[in-house]
Amino acid sequence: MSSTSAECPRDGHGRLVVSSQADATRIAHDPERFSNAVSRHLQIPNGLDGAEHARATRLLAPFFHPPALDELEPRLAQIAGTLVGTLGARPFDAVADLGVLYAVRAQSAWLGWGGVLEDDLVEWVGEHRAAGRSGNPHAAAGAAARFDDIIRVLIAERRGRKLHDLTGLLMSLRWDDGRRISDDEVVSVLRNWTGGDLSSLALCVAAVVHWVATHPGHRVHLAAADDAAMDAAIDEILRLDDPFVSSRRRATADAEVSGCPVQAGETIVLDWRAANRDPEAFADPDAFDPVGHAARNLVYGTGVHACPGRGLATRELRVLLRAVLAAGEIDLAGPVVREEPPLAGFRALPVRVFARG
Numbered sequence: 001m002s003s004t005s006a007e008c009p010r011d012g013h014g015r016l017v018v019s020s021q022a023d024a025t026r027i028a029h030d031p032e033r034f035s036n037a038v039s040r041h042l043q044i045p046n047g048l049d050g051a052e053h054a055r056a057t058r059l060l061a062p063f064f065h066p067p068a069l070d071e072l073e074p075r076l077a078q079i080a081g082t083l084v085g086t087l088g089a090r091p092f093d094a095v096a097d098l099g100v101l102y103a104v105r106a107q108s109a110w111l112g113w114g115g116v117l118e119d120d121l122v123e124w125v126g127e128h129r130a131a132g133r134s135g136n137p138h139a140a141a142g143a144a145a146r147f148d149d150i151i152r153v154l155i156a157e158r159r160g161r162k163l164h165d166l167t168g169l170l171m172s173l174r175w176d177d178g179r180r181i182s183d184d185e186v187v188s189v190l191r192n193w194t195g196g197d198l199s200s201l202a203l204c205v206a207a208v209v210h211w212v213a214t215h216p217g218h219r220v221h222l223a224a225a226d227d228a229a230m231d232a233a234i235d236e237i238l239r240l241d242d243p244f245v246s247s248r249r250r251a252t253a254d255a256e257v258s259g260c261p262v263q264a265g266e267t268i269v270l271d272w273r274a275a276n277r278d279p280e281a282f283a284d285p286d287a288f289d290p291v292g293h294a295a296r297n298l299v300y301g302t303g304v305h306a307c308p309g310r311g312l313a314t315r316e317l318r319v320l321l322r323a324v325l326a327a328g329e330i331d332l333a334g335p336v337v338r339e340e341p342p343l344a345g346f347r348a349l350p351v352r353v354f355a356r357g
């Protein structure tokens with residue numbers, strides 16, 4: 001039996017919002033009936049379906065292989081250590097002064113961009129976030145165009161000088177039919193990666209720092225945890241307060257979702273944040289249970305479109321959390337400002353890190 005409209009919640013664009021963990025999981029695992037082709041922009045790989053998506057995923061997978069990330073880790077540790085060291089004992093904003101700067105520096109190290117773009121990228125993260133806050137499609141288009149401009153300069157620089165960093169490597173890829181990847185495709189991939197790496201990572205840093213600052217009883221065993229236990233703890237902290245809000249799908253045929261009718265062509269929203277706190281899936285959604293909750297955790301999505309950057313993001317977060325814990329105790333140092341829906345996470349998070357007494 002179909003639900004009433006009161007039980008079929010819709011967002012400001014009239015799209016059905018799926019908040020149940022089980023339904024979000026089912027839809028994410030049914031890409032034939034729920035397509036990722038939701039945007040008119042080229043989105044590699046996220047906007048692709050079926051064989052096209054599989055071939056893009058295959059092409060890009062080596063960039064995320066663990067040995068490649070092992071090589072990056074010492075550089076991440078250096079970036080995190082320097083950043084935390086520079087912040088010292090004075091109060092700072094864990095979003096702007098730590099999350100955004102760390103995300104920009106870590107991504108620049110990963111992609112071989114050096115430090116020259118730091119100011120542009122920091123400004124871009126702010127612009128991108130403000131566009132999301134305003135809900136204004138022109139602001140979002142402006143931020144996307146500005147990002148494209150930044151990337152096209154990097155591409156031109158590499159074409160001229162044959163730089164063999166990760167961005168240069170991406171530009172040299174060939175599809176399985178032998179065709180070289182085009183500049184538009186490189187921009188699209190980098191936009192897809194950067195959306196994950198810069199914005200999400202900055203927000204995840206703040207979520208993790210907030211949790212550690214407000215759960216002093218967990219600091220000692222977290223600091224002593226091995227990498228696997230630390231990674232599980234980070235996943236669980238993000239489940240509790242997921243800053244990655246949602247993903248869209250387009251129904252390819254009439255369907256029923258969470259008891260609500262959905263017509264072919266209709267766009268629906270998978271609300272990862274709500275699904276990660278669904279009481280039907282997590283008996284006590286507020287409980288911190290990294291092992292017990294792992295199988296139903298949807299922070300990085302699930303199914304064929306699950307986040308390929310998960311290993312990179314987890315490593316970046318682990319390295320930073322270790323640097324913060326090594327620096328001493330951490331406390332809130334002023335009023336915390338949360339983002340308002342449709343965004344999530346923190347807008348400002350004043351904290352201070354101080355040596356253990």
Ligand code: HEM
Nearest residue numbers: 045046193196197200201244247299300301305307309313
């Ligand atoms: C920092 C924390 C991150 C979170 C919470 C996160 C979360 C997610 C989620 C929930 C999805 C699923 C989207 C869907 O089902 O349509 C996703 C997909 C994706 N993420 Fe991430 N992500 C993060 C970091 C990253 C990083 C570091 C990268 C790359 C550098 C990245 C690249 C991508 C890409 C390319 C996709 C699309 C995959 C596909 O459609 O096949 N993400 N991410």
